[in-house]
Amino acid sequence: RVLTAREIRKTFLDHFTVNHGHKFVRSSPVVPFCDPTVAFVNAGMNQFKSVFLGTAAAPHKRVVNSQKCVRVGGKHNDLSVVGTDGYHHTFFEMLGNWSFGDYFKREACAMALELLRGPFNIDPGRLYVTYFAGDKVLGIPADLECFEIWRSLGFPASRILPFGCADNFWEMSATGPCGPCTEIHIDHRPDLGSVEQRAKLVNAGRSDLTELWNLVFIQYNRHADGSISQLPAHHVDTGMGFERLTAVLQNKSSNYDTDLFTPIFDGIQQAAKAPVYSGSFPDGGNAAVLDTSYRILADHARMVTACLADGMLPDQNQKLRRVLRKALNISEHVFAHDKLLTQLVPIVVETLGEAYPEMAAKQQAVIDLICHEQEVYKNLRESSSKAFAEVLMEFPNLDDIDLMECPGFVPAYREFQVQRCKFSNNTIPGDFLYKLTDTYGLTEESFLKLAELENMNCDLERYRAEVSLAKIKAKGNQRETAGGSLCDLATEQRLSEAQAMLTKHLGATDNSHK
Template sequence: MFIVDFKIMNYINRNIVRNSKGLRILLSTHYSTNHNSSDVIRKQFLDFFIKDNQHEFVKSSSVIPFCDKTLSFTNAGMNQFKNIFLGYQLPVYKKVANTQKCIRVGGKHNDLSIVGSDSYHHTFFEMLGNWSFGEYFKKEACEMAWKLLTDVYKIRAERLYVTYFNGNDENNLSPDLECRDIWLNIGVKKDRIIGFDMKDNFWEMGKCGPCGPCTEIHIDHLPSYETKNRGHDVNIGKSDLTEIWNIVFIQNHRRNDGEIENLSEKFIDTGMGLERLVAFLQGKSSNYDTDLFLPIFKKIEKITHCSPYTGSFSGNDFKRDTSYRILADHSRMIAICLADGMFPEQNQKLRRILRKCINISVKHFGHQNLLVETIPTVANILGDTFPELHQKLFNTLDILKYEEEYFQSLKENLSLSKGMKEIINHNPKLNDLDLLDYPGFLNAYQDFNRYKKSNKKEISAEMALKLHSTYGLDIDLIEKLAEIEHMTVDIDGYEDQMEKMKNILFERVDGEKVIKLNESILSTKNDLKYEYVYDNSKHMFCTKSVNTKILAMFDSNGSEINSSSDANTSSIRIVTECSPFYYESGGQESDSGFLIKNEHKFRINLVTSQKEIIFHSINHNHNSNEILKIGDAVEMKIDDSKRTKCIQNHSATHIINAVIRQLKKLPIYQKSSLVTSNQLKIELAMIGPKLSETDVRNIEQAVHKVIKNENLEQRIEIVNSQQLQNQTDKNILMIPGEIYPDDNIRIVSFGNLSAELCCGSHVHNTSQIEDFTFSSVKSTGRTSYLFTGLTANTARNAIIKGDEIINELNKLKEFASLENFNDILSNVRRISTELISLEISYLKKLECQRLIEAIKDHIKNESRIVVSELLDIEMKLITRQHNDSKFIIHFLTCSELMKNVSLQKATRLVGNEKPVIIASYVDDEIKARCCVPQKMIHETFDAEKWLKCFAEYFKSKVEPPKGQNKMEVCFMKGRKVKAESFHSMLQEAIKSAEHFALENC
């Protein structure tokens, strides 16, 4: 008897009605209830492994890789365990499970161009995974996977197919019959177990390293699964028979020579896409029809009042629905990136995807920026799993609004060159490319056009590399360009070329040639650099000298030498068995000090590293009686004074960073930092209102409070990358894009205020910084600021000096009058000049500048009437003196009092009966104005010709005032002239003008 489930039938009928419009084909007879929401499905997976099978939960790592320079984004669940597989780290736990945030928008794992056009590719997705690091292997992994799918998720075994590795003769790899037999013993039918080659069933991390066979579980979406065997459709790209889980058996290692050998330790690495799993369990043929995406579509519909999303992959609604899918997918990816601390300014892929969404918002939905509406919805969907989405939501929205405004301003200010207009008119599809960030595109396209003239169908690896390295096009744009031109790109070849380029770029020491290291020198013992104590009486951090021996010596060319007498230059680099010196790293300059042999001191000026070997640069005098040789016993002593200043400045940098974040509560990221013994510099980007003087004052006062009152103790915690992942209770500052080591990562904390990953040297207590002030705060871009700071005695001196100048200026202001204005202004000029180079407090300097302007304004106001009278008297005197002359050339002895006198007024007071040149010299700048009565103008004499004779001695230009006749009136542009040479130049200029006038007037 056949029993009909009416819930299923109703579901089928609803979907068939929709499909009568050609919207989609029903693939699954599952139906969605509250019991199979994405949250429940995710929880069932984690509970199965963590509660039922005693795995440890390890939270998802950030999508910003911090220990892997080979990745732009975390793109697989195994990324955070990579160094366990490579043998660089021991696992914290033997078996773990999690859901990992993954992004694939570049390189070999690039799903960006496909997103929206099919039902299951995404830029962001969750990878459900479980791992074993030597605890269990094939049998247990397969059994657990099968039990989860069939017992927990209730997926019928008849729907499932499994694959295994069927061997490879070329690599001497036998078929994985063990895996095949495990599936048979579990109860999988023989005709549902299929063998495949290395392409489908052998996993490799890279060209060398850990690898091994894998087994995949595929799922049949069609209703005919019970009656029809579809083994022949597995792995041929059918959208109705898809891979759902991959279980990798990491049991091999590929050597550099290409040979594959067995590993002594065996690992399990699995990955299952949550989105695909949810789609199947919710009875959907498309990932986009699940509760992971539908609320985003509903939000877009509500905000824009556009036609609803219908799920179309063809027909009239395809274009609109594709825009829905792209916007929803990219909203998830952008939300995750921004919540993890990635900034669009730092990652151009993220910025371009964000701008693509803004363009789609405007073009397809008639809305300025839908991201500010969709991303809060993403936080509601995923926020319980990834709490940072809620925690960083306000910051995320601030960044989105800023990026929209910035993008809009770029578009408004973008003026396409003639060449760009021509190529876009010739190929309008280029308008689809975001060219705002590619200033080299025009030249790149012209070069590309020459390349494709020979009927090329593929952009070669070499050409792709040229477009990237020469013109700045990234591989995403190159692929899009190829698509527009109906070409392909040799991606694998391009990746190989990029890898070769990376290998060519050797590390350099001290900006010179890389040193060819002796293989016997493995590393320099360098942990002594953190051993120092604070001497309260000296206000100094003190270190002990270290006895060691010389292991190697190199000249300035990087060639190894046996003794200092063999060096062809005075510069030598020395490697010792151990070193207490801090080498240049983490933004902090290196220590300096002495290398001592037989009481003879060799000054160590610079300390650098190459891999784990420390190089000490010294200048050796060839006339010295003391010669350094390999094997010599030497003593090494740090310059404690310089080390102390670096320590204080570095800790102050951390405090500034933390205080600004605490006070401003804006999206902030650190762009760079520099710590020297003289000062500290930290450049921060802050998305929000412009930084004001009040902000700077509040920040400086807060830093003062930490140093003077709070006495925060330093804490150092040493962790590896795995342990860092589990620091869920700490808000640890990491610089986005910075590559940190896998082990011995130092978390430097000061109370509950600051916690940063840092390899630098630091105070034990914030009171040891002693004092602080900003010496400079500069805007370095649209949102960036460079803070320069001083600590300890240097800060105190800068504050005291600032107060002294302020007191002097207050006295000058108090006693300023017309009787002594020349003396007052002379002192003001002196102080203004000193302020340029003096190291004083930034806030004090601003106060000084305000006082200087106040003094000048005071004198100006007092003298305005007097100046007018003096000018009138001087001009009448000049007129009388030149009564018998045909022309007047006069240098205005205006002094500082007459600084703002208009030359136009001076020439007017002379009258309009005679040609006149009036010049003035104020603040080291010469200006002049010339007037010639119309009746005296002729072919060889006018204002422009005459003034040019005067101006040429100062190499200045002559122009008429706007709207006036250059033959009647002209002025000479102001030109800076040093006081010591001014008078001689003036005399020559006057003589030239006089001579010209005598001959032509």
């Protein structure tokens, strides 16, 4: 028999409470009361940050929970991919277990594997695991202990894969607790190729081979000078995507085909009398356009319900406002039903309210807040349509752009008109693209639209280099304020590498407009 999402959540929690002595801790709100450095709670560990920092006592040595998470900004920004794939959401639940100075790597891996094989009955032949390959710049060794643990648990070496810092080293911030992690990936289509071929695809961001569970081993402390020492106590912090797990256990290749989303799709379909959701993805022909709207609307309805129920307000949080307005736009323009979003709220509550009773309790308040925001948005559109009409007289080709979605587009376009004579090779230079995002708040999507409108190319490589340079600089500043004036070795090295890359690039292209 196929387990329902509710049963899957409960089985996870029971495995750790009943079988392994963990204490259940409720999800914190998605508003990060516990952590002012992030705009939304984006992982199960956020509420335990002070335990790792040593400033708060652990609620118990072993803890388990399912945490409401939102990833629409900062280090984890999945907003732009939502709808295009079947496994990234703006709002999702993260199932996690923790050891605060109690068990460590071996037990954590064994408990995870035991759950996946036993109660969840997943064929271990479909699983790939990763471990930290080490980093010379940071001076941290490879986590060979982890490799050996997976070997001893029965994994063949060909399915235990090394990865670097980006995927397999976790740091809370510039200084403080950090450590290597191991990820469990699942093959949705083992029929597609040999283990060796499939192994190369782990971490390639493919829907047939997805990351399921991340187990972090917090064993180091990073100091302001960049050096690393062992922490006196070692901790485990894990996170598994609940919607991804549910898809696996319900034999679906997309999270949207599980009972967490299908009731929402049915709700959209019936209220709007729209064609039925057919599960196609971009490149899947005409149906994909409507299906993508279905996915974005269902995703955003969950995100908006979770955030509003937790007391977040659209006028205090621009990201929430953007997601909410996008959901309103899809309701009105794609499904031609301006009450659609509010009608989805009770369905979202029906699918999540048992696990998160605060959502059920706030259902009416959520609906009222959406109606209010819809009113504000409508008035704004009416008053700005006059201003936009004037802009359109000046630049008639902006007619295709949704100026409400991106108000920065108009000033950005004016500046573009002034600077364009300096651009050569019919290409918009990368540093100018960066300026458009940094100064005018354009997204990558909107500057690509601008380029398309003007039949020009974008120097994306240089743009990406500018973005990483800005990030490293910001991190360097953070580090200085956090840890005194001592400069960080790894940051310095990366900064000079990025600068060298830019200089090399500058030699090859024109930079006259800077």
